[in-house]
Amino acid sequence: MIQKVQIANTLIDAFPFIKEFAGETIVIKYGGAAQVDPILKEKFAKDIVLLYLIGIKPVIVHGGGKRINDYLEKLDIKTEFKDGQRVTTKENMEVVEMVLSGLINKEITSLLNNHGAKAIGISGKDASFLEGEPKDGGAFGYTGNITKVDNLVIENLLEENFIPVIAPIATAKEIGHPGFNINADLAASKIATALKAKKVIFMTDTAGVLDKDMNLISTLFRRDIDALIEDGTIAGGMIPKVSACLEAVDGGVEKSHIIDGRVEHSILLELFTSEGVGTVIKKMLV
DSSP: OHHHHHHHHHHHHHHHHHHHHTTOEEEEEEOGGGGTSHHHHHHHHHHHHHHHHTTOEEEEEEOOHHHHHHHHHHTTOOOEEETTEEEBOHHHHHHHHIIIIIIIHHHHHHHHHHTTOOEEEEETTGGGOEEEEEGGGGTTBTEEEEEEEOHHHHHHHHHTTOEEEEEOEEBOSSTTOOOEEEOHHHHHHHHHHHHTOSEEEEEESSSSSBOTTSOBOOEEOHHHHHHHHHTTSSOTTHHHHHHHHHHHHHTTOSEEEEEETTSTTHHHHHHHSSSOSSEEEEOOOO
């Protein structure tokens, strides 16, 4: 009986947050271990369907770098990285699109549908809702930056009670162009901004942003991030993640979150508890 009362208390504690977020759009960048481990994949799907059933509008943007690397290796196709980002050749691009749009996207969509949601998988090429251009003038090949987001495409899907599952491939203006491989963190940020989302959540393989003693930093503002990058506390792959967070917040998203996707139900813990489990990045109050 005590355990049952504790469960009831947990639900009551979550009630204010459920009430606050009902009807709101939340963009979730799905990647890392949570996208690979079978148990974590199952937990993720259940969490998303729970959000969906209580009236929150989740939008999933997924990566797939590890799976892309695996397939490139199987096909004996070389790939190169510069400053931590893939230099996408035309040959790479075919595999990138095959893995992201044809494999991972449909796996996620199917998993959500099997748990009772109404999910639909798309890429930025569908209805040309993501347009791109070459990153750094083409220095990264077919790796691109997003120049335009047609938010109405996603808003129409949300209006019809779909959960959009988005592969970060952007279309180009030129006819016959293979499109652009877009960093999933940056795609999530751009999409969240265009949708005027309440929150954007980045699932990673770390607890969040850590200080030099490896302790979790629960809250950050731009000035904090600038200082932490300057002194080397934030480095490597965490820099593009916090940059994506800042871009979203600057674009009108209320809060950005970096959470540990290796923790079961980390999305629910971050959204529905006062303490949260990751790092929240928000705009400084004036």
